[in-house]
Amino acid sequence: MRTTFDQNLFTQIGLDSGSLTMLASVVHTFLEAGEYRGAVHLGEKVESVFYIKADKNSPVAQVNVDLVSLTAPALQGTGCCCPETKEGQNQFVVNPKGYAVFHVSAGAGGYYVHLRKADEDPKQKIFDSRKLEEGDIYSAVILRPGRYSVTNTLSKTAAGELTVHYPSAGKIAYRPPAPVRVEVGEKGFEPRKLEAHPGQGILFHFKQPSRIKIELVKPDDGPGHPSEPSRAGWRKVSLPGQVPAEPRSRS
Amino acid sequence: MAHITIAASNKAFQVLFKTVRDNFAFSKSDSGSFGPFSASYSVALHLEGGTLTLNDDNTLEVTDMDIVFDTLKVQVCFDLPGFCIPSFCIVPDPWNGCLVGFPGFCIGGPICAPLDLSGLVSEVNDVKAGLSPHYVVDPARDPSCTDLDAELNGKSNMWKIFIDPTLVNVDPIDIPATVGNLLENIVKNAVNNLFPSWLPGWAKDIIWAFLGPILDLIKGILGIVGEINEWLSNLLGNIFGLVSLIETAIADYFASKYPIYSFEDPFPILDPTPTLIPVKIPIRDLTATVNSKEMVVLANVGA
Numbered sequence: 073m074r075t076t077f078d079q080n081l082f083t084q085i086g087l088d089s090g091s092l093t094m095l096a097s098v099v100h101t102f103l104e105a106g107e108y109r110g111a112v113h114l115g116e117k118v119e120s121v122f123y124i125k126a127d128k129n130s131p132v133a134q135v136n137v138d139l140v141s142l143t144a145p146a147l148q149g150t151g152c153c154c155p156e157t158k159e160g161q162n163q164f165v166v167n168p169k170g171y172a173v174f175h176v177s178a179g180a181g182g183y184y185v186h187l188r189k190a191d192e193d194p195k196q197k198i199f200d201s202r203k204l205e206e207g208d209i210y211s212a213v214i215l216r217p218g219r220y221s222v223t224n225t226l227s228k229t230a231a232g233e234l235t236v237h238y239p240s241a242g243k244i245a246y247r248p249p250a251p252v253r254v255e256v257g258e259k260g261f262e263p264r265k266l267e268a269h270p271g272q273g274i275l276f277h278f279k280q281p282s283r284i285k286i287e288l289v290k291p292d293d294g295p296g297h298p299s300e301p302s303r304a305g306w307r308k309v310s311l312p313g314q315v316p317a318e319p320r321s322r323s
Numbered sequence: 324m325a326h327i328t329i330a331a332s333n334k335a336f337q338v339l340f341k342t343v344r345d346n347f348a349f350s351k352s353d354s355g356s357f358g359p360f361s362a363s364y365s366v367a368l369h370l371e372g373g374t375l376t377l378n379d380d381n382t383l384e385v386t387d388m389d390i391v392f393d394t395l396k397v398q399v400c401f402d403l404p405g406f407c408i409p410s411f412c413i414v415p416d417p418w419n420g421c422l423v424g425f426p427g428f429c430i431g432g433p434i435c436a437p438l439d440l441s442g443l444v445s446e447v448n449d450v451k452a453g454l455s456p457h458y459v460v461d462p463a464r465d466p467s468c469t470d471l472d473a474e475l476n477g478k479s480n481m482w483k484i485f486i487d488p489t490l491v492n493v494d495p496i497d498i499p500a501t502v503g504n505l506l507e508n509i510v511k512n513a514v515n516n517l518f519p520s521w522l523p524g525w526a527k528d529i530i531w532a533f534l535g536p537i538l539d540l541i542k543g544i545l546g547i548v549g550e551i552n553e554w555l556s557n558l559l560g561n562i563f564g565l566v567s568l569i570e571t572a573i574a575d576y577f578a579s580k581y582p583i584y585s586f587e588d589p590f591p592i593l594d595p596t597p598t599l600i601p602v603k604i605p606i607r608d609l610t611a612t613v614n615s616k617e618m619v620v621l622a623n624v625g626a
Contacts, residue, residue: 079519079521082522082523082526083521091343100605136384156507166444187412215523215526215529216526217525217529238525238528239528239529239532239533240532240533241528241531241535241536242532243536244535244536245532245533245534245535245539245540246533246535247532268565271529271530291525292525293524293525294525294528
């Protein structure tokens with residue numbers, strides 16, 4: 073039987089806007105027309121380079137930049153893809169008033185993005201996804217129920233709380249509600265206490281430079297899965313004919 | 324007036340009919356693809372019971388004859404759309420549309436649900452028929468053989484009297500409502516098997532919540548409007564045409580496969596002795612009729 077589960081969806085519990093994974097994306101708008109050069113970083117290492125042309129005549133309002141497809145090994149050195157094709161896949165066009173959505177479609181991710189004007193000083197960055205500014209949006213999705221802390225690591229005042237409720241099987245199939253919107257300003261998060269459901273989007277809008285970190289504080293394992301160790305522990309190996317020892321009750 | 328008259332009482336005819344009925348067997352398998360799903364079946368059945376009535380208008384009728392499905396296996400396969408984090412809107416446009424959306428993703432896989440409904444009993448509602456005598460020459464008989472040689476070789480010509488149906492009506496296959504629970508459990512197990520072993524319990528609960536009530540999910544995928552048992556009955560009976568196939572098989576069997584009575588021609592009236600060959604008389608102009616009391620076979624003697 074074919075499965076298309078990506079383990080990272082369920083094992084990467086926390087989120088960091090400066091380290092994009094499957095459950096988050098960063099939205100940036102250029103405002104100014106021009107040719108932009110982007111670099112996809114994994115740590116200090118540049119994994120890939122791409123170009124976005126912000127063209128006033130372009131009807132494109134949204135361009136999705138999948139950081140995985142830019143860095144996928146399948147596109148590199150297999151001999152099956154000509155350089156033109158690879159280059160073509162690294163070129164994007166969008167209207168300056170439109171949006172570039174940086175996301176990770178598969179795998180562990182952990183990327184951040186630098187953007188600068190293609191023809192200017194390489195050191196003069198105009199966008200760094202580790203430092204989101206006014207106009208940028210960070211969208212996050214939390215699957216694992218529990219209580220989370222939400223912090224802006226670039227500000228000492230911004231700290232919030234997020235509760236992701238445990239899902240319940242109902243008479244109709246569950247669909248996440250509309251996204252929750254959060255404003256990140258000088259006074260911190262507004263609202264400071266957030267409630268969400270699994271798979272529901274949380275959209276962070278920024279009034280000041282921010283890097284959002286969402287970390288699990290207390291997991292909620294629901295009624296059927298108490299949050300105690302699932303390991304059975306050590307048990308003496310019984311010989312044939314012997315009754316194996318029963319684990320001690322936790323009550 | 325006919326030279327020969329043979330009669331079988333109503334009771335004797337009932338016994339003859341039971342032998343015919345009990346020798347019926349039908350098996351079939353098929354598969355097909357129907358857009359969102361594919362299905363296959365394998366069936367083997369026999370007949371039991373029934374009420375035989377001889378009528379004065381030279382017809383006979385069999386009602387309420389059971390179709391016993393010794394094998395009735397159905398497999399339905401479909402693609403589970405899986406657990407989707409649907410796209411949601413990040414930046415709405417002024418027209419209630421979406422300018423910027425989060426790219427959604429799905430997980431899922433193909434699932435096959437094997438249903439074993441063996442032992443199910445359906446019904447031949449009605450068979451209306453007359454009697455039809457056929458004169459049968461064994462195609463393997465050498466044309467130059469004498470009747471005596473043919474008898475010695477086991478290839479005598481035969482008069483065979485068949486039940487000749489004018490109507491066979493089989494009821495829709497009566498699938499019990501519990502098949503819905505059976506399908507639900509099979510799909511639940513299949514979905515559970517789809518889960519990798521590392522998947523934590525909370526993640527399974529989220530996926531089940533997304534999938535919703537499993538019967539609704541199945542109905543949605545397969546396009547079932549009513550009950551699952553009715554849908555399955557329609558799938559087998561009408562879409563695969565199994566009811567028609569059974570009707571045709573029964574009609575064909577009674578009309579040409581297994582006679583209710585047969586005897587050889589020429590008909591032996593004296594057995595052979597060590598010194599004499601058997602005495603046999605040729606039979607011609609054979610007719611077979613029924614009335615409410617008996618079956619009557621009339622024939623003439625002659626070359």
